[in-house]
Amino acid sequence: MILTQFLVLGAVLFSLGIYGLLSRRNAVTVLLAVELMLAAVNINLVAFEAFWNTPAAHGQIFAIFVITIAAAEVGIGLAIILLVFRNRASGNVDELDLLKW
Amino acid sequence: MTFSDWLAEPVNWAFLALALPMTVAAVRVVTSRNVVHAALFLVLTLAASAGLFILLSAEFVAWVLVLVYIGAVIVLFLFGIMITRAPIGRETDLSHAGRWPAALASLAVLALTLWLITAVSGQVEGFDGPLPAVGVATDSAILGEGFIMRYLIPFEAVGFILLAALIGGITLARKDLTPAEEEEAERV
Numbered sequence: 001m002i003l004t005q006f007l008v009l010g011a012v013l014f015s016l017g018i019y020g021l022l023s024r025r026n027a028v029t030v031l032l033a034v035e036l037m038l039a040a041v042n043i044n045l046v047a048f049e050a051f052w053n054t055p056a057a058h059g060q061i062f063a064i065f066v067i068t069i070a071a072a073e074v075g076i077g078l079a080i081i082l083l084v085f086r087n088r089a090s091g092n093v094d095e096l097d098l099l100k101w
Numbered sequence: 102m103t104f105s106d107w108l109a110e111p112v113n114w115a116f117l118a119l120a121l122p123m124t125v126a127a128v129r130v131v132t133s134r135n136v137v138h139a140a141l142f143l144v145l146t147l148a149a150s151a152g153l154f155i156l157l158s159a160e161f162v163a164w165v166l167v168l169v170y171i172g173a174v175i176v177l178f179l180f181g182i183m184i185t186r187a188p189i190g191r192e193t194d195l196s197h198a199g200r201w202p203a204a205l206a207s208l209a210v211l212a213l214t215l216w217l218i219t220a221v222s223g224q225v226e227g228f229d230g231p232l233p234a235v236g237v238a239t240d241s242a243i244l245g246e247g248f249i250m251r252y253l254i255p256f257e258a259v260g261f262i263l264l265a266a267l268i269g270g271i272t273l274a275r276k277d278l279t280p281a282e283e284e285e286a287e288r289v
Contacts, residue, residue, distance in 0.1 A: 036143065
């Protein structure tokens with residue numbers, strides 16, 4: 001196995017995440033796309049760790065930090081979506097244009 | 102290294118067996134017309150990436166991913182889908198009209214990253230060589246030592262962020278009762 005194959009896979013996953021982030025209307029599916037991008041970042045971190053092979057496994061430690069932050073992000077993101085849904089009876093991001101000029 | 106050399110390594114077949122379903126599942130996550138299916142395809146993507154982590158000898162990260170993501174985050178997503186009454190059946194307007202600009206932007210990002218990878222690959226020594234860490238399992242004691250020695254402050258900070266986020270999530274999501282409803286609740 002070489003490093004490039006993991007980097008290419010990460011790039012493909014990340015761009016799919018960007019596509020989902022930009023094209024989805026439903027807020028929950030937008031969050032799913034963000035999770036996809038974070039998974040791509042994790043693959044990159046772990047692959048670079050396997051490449052540099054640092055004695056203290058810094059890449060894997062950072063991957064675990066990313067997983068933790070992602071869990072916090074999903075918790076707060078879904079709470080916000082729930083709140084918006086309760087107030088506006090809609091979970092579609094393009095209908096939340098109150099602040100739009 | 103040519104492609105046939107690459108295919109001669111058995112471990113690369115394992116990589117392909119994980120990476121191809123993973124890519125297909127990731128495509129379905131962003132294109133599926135059914136929100137629940139999209140969440141379940143994310144499970145498939147994350148399970149495949151846990152498999153890749155095991156190939157990369159990062160067992161601890163792989164199991165953390167399985168426990169935290171597949172165990173907890175997906176359940177949270179499914180709760181979110183059910184509670185917000187997101188359209189559970191097939192839905193035609195899950196994606197909006199800006200689909201083509203979005204595809205263009207993501208292709209541009211893909212092209213930029215691939216160009217960066219090829220541009221860097223000539224500069225770094227051993228970029229096309231075998232990965233040194235593969236085959237030697239990372240001792241999770243090393244990770245634990247990293248967390249309580251070198252990364253102690255980030256570790257505490259991340260724990261605090263998680264606590265704050267969960268408390269914030271509960272505060273945001275709980276329903277404030279109106280005075281009339283409070284009276285009603287007291288009577289019952």
